Amino acid sequence: xxxxxxxxxxxxxxGLQNQAVTxxxxxxxxxxxxxxxxxxxxxxxGSFVSPTAVPAMxxxxxxxxxLPRGDFHFSALIPNLKGYxxxxxxxxxxxxxxxxxxxxMNEKNIRMNNAQVLSFAKDVLGRAQADNFRTLACIATAWxxxxxxxxxxxTVIDLCAxxxxxxxxxxxxxxxxxxxxxxxxxxxxxxxxxxxxAQRLSCHFHDTRAMxxxxxxxxxxxxxxxxxxxxxxxxxCPFAPGASGNVATEDVVLMLNQMxxxxxxxxxxxxxxxxxxxxxxxxxxxxNSAKWIxxxxxKGLL
Amino acid sequence: xxxxxxxxxxxxxxGLQNQAVTxxxxxxxxxxxxxxxxxxxxxxxGSFVSPTAVPAMxxxxxxxxxLPRGDFHFSALIPNLKGYxxxxxxxxxxxxxxxxxxxxMNEKNIRMNNAQVLSFAKDVLGRAQADNFRTLACIATAWxxxxxxxxxxxTVIDLCAxxxxxxxxxxxxxxxxxxxxxxxxxxxxxxxxxxxxAQRLSCHFHDTRAMxxxxxxxxxxxxxxxxxxxxxxxxxCPFAPGASGNVATEDVVLMLNQMxxxxxxxxxxxxxxxxxxxxxxxxxxxxNSAKWIxxxxxKGLL
Numbered sequence: 001x002x003x004x005x006x007x008x009x010x011x012x013x014x015g016l017q018n019q020a021v022t023x024x025x026x027x028x029x030x031x032x033x034x035x036x037x038x039x040x041x042x043x044x045x046g047s048f049v050s051p052t053a054v055p056a057m058x059x060x061x062x063x064x065x066x067l068p069r070g071d072f073h074f075s076a077l078i079p080n081l082k083g084y085x086x087x088x089x090x091x092x093x094x095x096x097x098x099x100x101x102x103x104x105m106n107e108k109n110i111r112m113n114n115a116q117v118l119s120f121a122k123d124v125l126g127r128a129q130a131d132n133f134r135t136l137a138c139i140a141t142a143w144x145x146x147x148x149x150x151x152x153x154x155t156v157i158d159l160c161a162x163x164x165x166x167x168x169x170x171x172x173x174x175x176x177x178x179x180x181x182x183x184x185x186x187x188x189x190x191x192x193x194x195x196x197x198a199q200r201l202s203c204h205f206h207d208t209r210a211m212x213x214x215x216x217x218x219x220x221x222x223x224x225x226x227x228x229x230x231x232x233x234x235x236x237c238p239f240a241p242g243a244s245g246n247v248a249t250e251d252v253v254l255m256l257n258q259m260x261x262x263x264x265x266x267x268x269x270x271x272x273x274x275x276x277x278x279x280x281x282x283x284x285x286x287x288n289s290a291k292w293i294x295x296x297x298x299k300g301l302l
Numbered sequence: 303x304x305x306x307x308x309x310x311x312x313x314x315x316x317g318l319q320n321q322a323v324t325x326x327x328x329x330x331x332x333x334x335x336x337x338x339x340x341x342x343x344x345x346x347x348g349s350f351v352s353p354t355a356v357p358a359m360x361x362x363x364x365x366x367x368x369l370p371r372g373d374f375h376f377s378a379l380i381p382n383l384k385g386y387x388x389x390x391x392x393x394x395x396x397x398x399x400x401x402x403x404x405x406x407m408n409e410k411n412i413r414m415n416n417a418q419v420l421s422f423a424k425d426v427l428g429r430a431q432a433d434n435f436r437t438l439a440c441i442a443t444a445w446x447x448x449x450x451x452x453x454x455x456x457t458v459i460d461l462c463a464x465x466x467x468x469x470x471x472x473x474x475x476x477x478x479x480x481x482x483x484x485x486x487x488x489x490x491x492x493x494x495x496x497x498x499x500a501q502r503l504s505c506h507f508h509d510t511r512a513m514x515x516x517x518x519x520x521x522x523x524x525x526x527x528x529x530x531x532x533x534x535x536x537x538x539c540p541f542a543p544g545a546s547g548n549v550a551t552e553d554v555v556l557m558l559n560q561m562x563x564x565x566x567x568x569x570x571x572x573x574x575x576x577x578x579x580x581x582x583x584x585x586x587x588x589x590n591s592a593k594w595i596x597x598x599x600x601k602g603l604l
Contacts, residue, residue: 178594181557181560181561182516182519182557182561183560183561183562207590208591208594209553209556209557209560209590209591209594210515210550210552210553210556210557210589210590210591210594211515211553211556211557213512213513213515213516214484214515214516214518214519214557216516217484217516217519217520218519221523248512250512251512251513254511254512254513255483255484255511255512255513255516258483258485258511259483259484259485260485287512288509288511288512288590289510289511289512292480292510292511292512
């Protein structure tokens, strides 16, 4: 039996909110359905943020209402308690909240300082437990902040401990600007896995410096078995200068499948989802492996 | 003191021989000089193959004659003894010879079967020792052959042993078609390092499946401290269907420098070499990190 690795595709949120084009809710649903068809069962489907600040995420409740029911794990990002209430009302089962490891990033991203955002996170985690609602707590800029530079590992380890203590079932370590090397990933993730166990940790990498796939490998070597990635390598962060695309789901799945892990994802169907989002947004899909995957399909090998 | 890693840029050979455009010898020299300016001291500058079979490598002796002298390590590829004699006459100090781990690949690539090519390799290694000439013995398709599929590790370990026994100072393990995953790289390289020591081994990866950089990292973790890469990610193999670009020197150097290794290479000057070869060949440079590197230069950070 192959060991499972969970892929959480954040393209319908992290990817789409960074495109020049704003998709209609039904287009977003079509993309999510294409991912489901490929076997992706964990998807960040949108966010409950101000439609003025992030127009691309307008209509997330509509998207959620149109999603199929089944053995799927949909989540939506929330930046504040208003977002929490909207998420709860939408019928989604999981919210993700983001707390940056650096004060400046928190202030730029959600206009709260570290203490305020931690208090917000604890508030959400408490409510979520009472409401029987799942929460993914994401630590952004866990390796480097575009404003403050390298983040001390102790800062991240302590923040992780606070989030788990406040009831977070899972913490996502995010290299929001794609700045970490695999050596840095190994260093931090091996400590976090030793401290908290791999089962409660997940990683989120960007490919800015072409190390996204190598970072996934380094984290796998540390025992991590859940990753965020984005279909077609779309993504970035509007408030993080220098961030570029998330590591592409196709690249990650190709590697993990070949390494013998069970992702449950069909590469041939996955590239159809990548083609769809490229067509919808006019963005070039950036997955390096896409050409190779398509050649295999043409040859009938995939 | 940072630990050194040697980068051997094979772009002027592996890269240029796979472009639609054939460069003049003086253009090839300009590219090699741009690499030297960036601090790349090991360069495969051409090959002594039939100019009918590989027109892009016509004039390699002229290229070599025009190269500056200094603390540089230039090599040329040779497919046969005629090539050996031409290389020796050219005044270059190192030849590289390629022996595929699979019989079919040897027959397609250089029209010799395994026994013939091993005999040729031993012949060259013997002559090179007598002529006080350095040889890089490259094992092609060391993980997977496009014709025969996965290569058993024992085949590669045995071939490596034969090459070292015949006097090879260094063996390069090449994933010629970019088919290996980092798990496969770790598996084979850890065995080879245990058997022969990391000092005599080098790795050569392609980025076909977007795992080139991850494979470099996996080999570094095994102790390997020398890598082939290609400026701008140019490359491939004309006789290996499905091969695409070599792992880009920029991507590899960015990662290794950030990991604290001393490559001796200046990234800002390296992207000038990548821009030059893109301009010379009309090929798009494929290094994912190039945009990020250029942004750092614009900001005065590199």
